[in-house]
Amino acid sequence: MTPGTGTTRRTVLAGAAALGAAVALPPALAPRAAHAAAGEAGALRARWHTLLTGGPGLDLTDERIAAAVARTGRAATTAVKGLDPSRADGLFPDLTSTTLSNHVTTSFKRLATIATAWAVPGTPQHGDAALRDLLLAGLDWMLTHRYGPGHTRFDNDWDWEIGSALALNDASVLLYDVLGTDRLERITSAVRHYTPDPNLWRADRQIATGANRVWVSTVVAVNAVLRDDGAGLARVRDALSDVEGSGANSVLAFNDASAAAEGTGEGFYSDGSFLQHYKHPYNGGYGKELLNSLSRLLNLLAGTAWRVTDPDLDNVRLWVDEGFDPLLARGDVMASVCGREIARPSKQGHVSAQTVIEAVVRLIPGFPGETADRFTALVKQWIAEDTYRDFLAVTDLASLVAAQQVIASPVGARGPLTVHKQHPRMDKAAHHRPSFALGISAYSSRIYNYESIQNENLRAWHLSDGMVLLYTDDLGHYSEDYWPTVDPTRLPGTTVLAGRPADAAGQRTTSTADWAGGTALPGTTLGAYGMELRAYGSSLHGLKSWFCLDDVIACVGSGITADAGEAETVVENRKLRDPGAALLVNGTAAPADAGWSARLDDVRWLHVAGTGGYVFPDPVTLRGLREDRTATWRDINLKYGTDTPVTRPYLTLWQDHGTAPRDADYFWLQAPAASAERTRQWSAAPPVERVACSTAVHAVRRRADGLLAANFWSAGTARELTADGPASVLVRPEGRTLTVALSDPTQLRSSVVLDLALRGLSVASADPGVTAVPAGGGIRVTADTTGRHGATLNLTLKRS
Template identity: 85%
Template sequence: MNPSSTPGTTRRTVLAGAAALGAAVAVPLAPVAPAAHAAATGAVETAAGLRTRWHTLLTGGPGLDLTDSRIAAAVARIGRAATTAAKGLDPTRTDGLFPDLTSTALSNHVTTSFKRLATVATAWAVPGTPQHADPALRDLLLAGVDWMLTHRYGPAHTRFDNDWDWEIGCALALGDATVLLYDALGDERLDRITAAVRHYTPDPNLWRADRQIATGANRVWICTVVAVNAVLRDDGDDLARVRDALSDVEGAGANSVLAFNDTGTGAEGTGEGFYSDGSFLQHYKHPYNGGYGKELLNNLSRLLHLLAGTQWRVTDPDLDNVRRWVDDGFDPLLVRGDVMASVCGREIARPSKQGHVSAQTVVEAVLRLIPGFPGETGDRFTSLVKQWITEDTYRDFLAVTDLASLVAAREVLASPVPARGPLVAHKQHPRMDKAAHHRPSFALGVSAYSSRIYNYESIQNENLHAWHLSDGMVLLYTDDLGHYSKDYWPTVDPARLPGTTVVAGRQADAAGQRTTSPAHWAGGTALPGTTLGAYGMELRAYGSSLRAFKSWFCLDDVVACVGSGISADAGTVETVVENRKLRDPRAALLVDGTAAPADPGWSARLDRVRWLHVAGTGGYVFPEPVTLRGLREERTATWREINLKYGTDTPVTRPYLTLWQDHGTAPDGAGYFWLQAPAASAERTRRWSAAPPVEAVARSAAVHAVRRRADGLLAANFWAAGTARELSSDGPASVLVRPEGKTVTVSLSDPTQLRSSVVLDLARRGLGVVSADPGVRVAPTSTGVRITADTAGLHGATRTLTLKWS
């Protein structure tokens, strides 16, 4: 394949060095014509065959049934997108190929220009569009490519602004356009294109102008660029380098994108990528499953499809980890077509990423993976994708996805494999300080940070008001599937995100971004196989003296919210009970059974509140009467206010209801306690107010603990050594003790991730060990049992044991 190593061959001849192919084959995403099917599924030895694979990913391939209404609608979308993208395209201009993309200081203007060319080229290549095979459009596209190479992109041009655009964004779009226009390019233009891309992106291991080691999603993006360019140049050596770069062969595996960062045997890398608990970090310490993580999965699925069945197929055994990425790193963070915003980084501030767009990328990636994981995993992925697509009634996946994914999705939906069903689980990600709680009628996410994890990301003038994104923000997902879409992030009050404890007021744009906390305590414990979890964080706020201990005890359909030690030297401190964008602007708010005014602008002090209910959201029970503040408002903002790079200047207005507890000015040792009952009816909330299902056991600076009255379950977060009823700990720990019949199950963890062991004393006599995780030991005491769990190196993971009364 490489002309320099295979005498007598040319760029377009048989790939040099092709040996016996492996067992893996590339299964097409869509049914295609027989000849194309053979090329897509059999042994591919020619560059033309690999180009066909990539072309099929972009267009759906030949043989599409244009009389099928879904296919016809997708083709029409492609045509409309091309019409929009082609507006203003003028290769005779001197300032820019498009009149709105003329900057020589903003690199995204260059990327966007190439993306528009690729969008138009797609329509030109797809049968059934108004643009298909139009010779005039072909010539316009070729002239557009020439203009970009002459005026903006290539060895003769100096890069500016963001390296990502030059080495990844531009190169990906230009590579796609080149595959689509391949037969019309001619040798000289093709050489010029591939040389331009290689000028910026020559090595699948390195990127940026100073040639840093590429990590995480950036490495997979770079590999994708090099792979497509290698196919266009018939360079088998570069395809081998791409395969090896995914495993970081040159770096002894230190930055392998396939290995888990915490279980790999290679050299120590940057820590970016996936962890065995499903966490994904990028830019060192930012949780990013819904941003860079999804892009890694997306592009890796495309690369695996391209290389399958060839001598360059990926054979690294760590490829099997992809199964766990899907199960642990994406499934728990998806809620009926949405991705929890706490793991989407700065992408939440992009108008183009709202409305379940990020989840679409995940679904498309898993669709591509299914053929490569046959058997049980393939069936599980099929079941999972079927569930993801059918449960999202807010955004019809089949009406927005690309052609290849559309055909694959319809095959999945028609398969006999049943949908998985709604996720019912409690999942914690201790490597990125996040928790997700899924019940049949709602899901809830908690966002924390610590000495190990950054609070939020705001670079490139994006995500400017995310100051409190990890200060205990609670994301509640109900049947209002569009709640975090339709302009939520620019219009929500960023100083009052739900669940947070804050010093009132707004900070400067991007203040404190990429900051870790001085506190180590963030995390919790979960009881395996249940929806029972204890979670918490020690909050030490950026930019103020505010400190607090915050807990969320997720006990099936009730979440007990506990705060203590809330102190600050100055400023008014608030804890936000709820801040809801209302589906119905006049949604009823009941305060102890009495309807509050539903008019915009309503504001009131609510004294001695015992329970609240918000129609369409759920209930809130205050076992100890509390004074709250309530506010209804129509909030108007622009996306530009939170994103100078990609925001728009059009004002948007959305209705909100905010409820918060005012702890006063410079509080010292304040606290709170309420029960959140998501999706509960008003009547159930009233009943629970009369007889709260959960009671507070401890709310000190040493321990938070609650007990569920129905079964006696005890949940505790120990900030230091302390006692909560029958349970004592020798130091920081998170613990669940669940009696059930003649057994008691105990789950525990070290949320500081610093302790070598946790020692608990459980004052219950007559208990013997039934089973215990490795490293957990039990010894009798005069009052009960002492449990010692080795926690060194567990990084906050839960350990569990079961005891039984003799």
């Protein structure tokens, strides 16, 4: 097995001091000497075999490992049911379709599941000769009747080139020693028929990008190992960097840097955003799969002649730190970045976070030193803080072995994340405090609203209309059938017109508004975020802000207008852990019966037990509703949904703006996880005051320290602060200094100019491109926002 030769960009990279050259496998994943003696191909097969099975020498006296082995056996017992190679219509009785391609993938996945148990010592299936023969007959049936050069593909290209190929490759590695030469040739030829090139995919041979490029590369790599093809592995290595395309679609480079900026835009950005299918935020879907598959590929190629030596591999550190860590909330990946996967029953219950953890565990050996310690601390924290789903009780054998080694490390857990993080490249924000996390979902002219393809995610119409997802100690809130049962017309935080659009209406749509984003003050949990809402399919528009000030979120809306229809802003829509959870309205308990509905007048404060408090400094009229909602997963996902009805209790609270409103507004303070007493106290003395609420500017001031937070929709003034046009600004006084953070959320302006009507200020420090000079008895700040793409710029002023 000889290495292929690199070209163009690879030649340049060959001398780089790159991480791939130093990658070492953890003991659990290292191939045994007996395999290595069989040659390079044998060693690589053994390496992949270990990724699938945990490797030889599993300690079956370890309770965790014994339980994982038992899980492997039970999964195979389930998968083998109905397997009958004598059938003419399908290998499995429930997978007989010749129009649904996922039936082909699922058939191969079941064979791989069975083969895994056959290969793992300690399972009831291990080494069973009859099962071996059944598996081989099953592979032959699929190659004869469904998959290979003699068959016409149908439905989804993904199944033929990626899903089926990955599973068939895995089964072939597991059964390699009993396949025989002819069957192995038949298998590898079938896979190459659909997936011959790590750079291209689909029947019309499009450029593969993002997660699809890594998936296709994985298919080609394992196929190359099975065929002892070093040139194929060289092409895989080069495809990760898109050598053939001069780096335009490199999966390792940030899309806002170097040659990758000339590509499709799919993949990771330096702010941690991840886009797939052009403009869909997808860290928790395709992004996690890219990380997962790449970690496997790096493991396979580490220390070989085909190791990855692209210096952009170092970007993976930031993917984890900026693109995954802020989007995990105690084991749950924020749903706003999971795309259509939220509509799959198999992806609820913190399953997506499991994939992220497994990937980072695999990455640790390849990033020695400080990064390895940081990743170790992260993994320990992620595993420990998810008390809803025990990672060690659900992960695969190889990841379990490696994770146990990580846990045994002397490096301590990181501790709970406390940060305010914005992702301007995908119009999302995350706010983490010790007792809660909050995710805000917007969209703009740059980003799509939601994805509904392949008959999935049919009712996510308002996922990006200002949806606010609150993560508390109720870790299963967005699990246990939340997405099929929640009222999709009243997602929390959104401003909507009452009514039910058609399934999938408006999916893959950008807004006609540019203003979405905000400002985050570094090293704090202080942020201003906002969006100009222009609803799809109606005349509804409005301006929405969230000022995240540590434990209080000030929610401000203005200019809410529609030519027709009844507009409302949803204060909360909560799946209740306790169906009888108390709702206090101005201190008085509302009825807790399912079916309760009421108009709530003169509301000054609310408290929902187990959720937190809501303060209305200007008393408002709200509507309240308790209901048991019944649905099936098939309602929102025709492809992967199930038909079993599920019922969950909900409490919904909203402000009705009336029919065809003109310039309606709202203002409340959300206090997640606050007690009823704390909420009552804040109602009597609100910690934040609204100082501006117009179609020009939203602004609030925190009373404790005088912090001023403002979103300027156009030129305007908020107290001592004036902006020359669209901007998001935080002004924080601390002793004798004043910190100013600002951004251009439209991502279109060349500069932002602020006038601060305060005397005696001079510059202490400033980011590049930010200047300040005396003007009009105060100080004028000018920031060059060209090419900043909504990122925050900072300035520190000192008092004389």
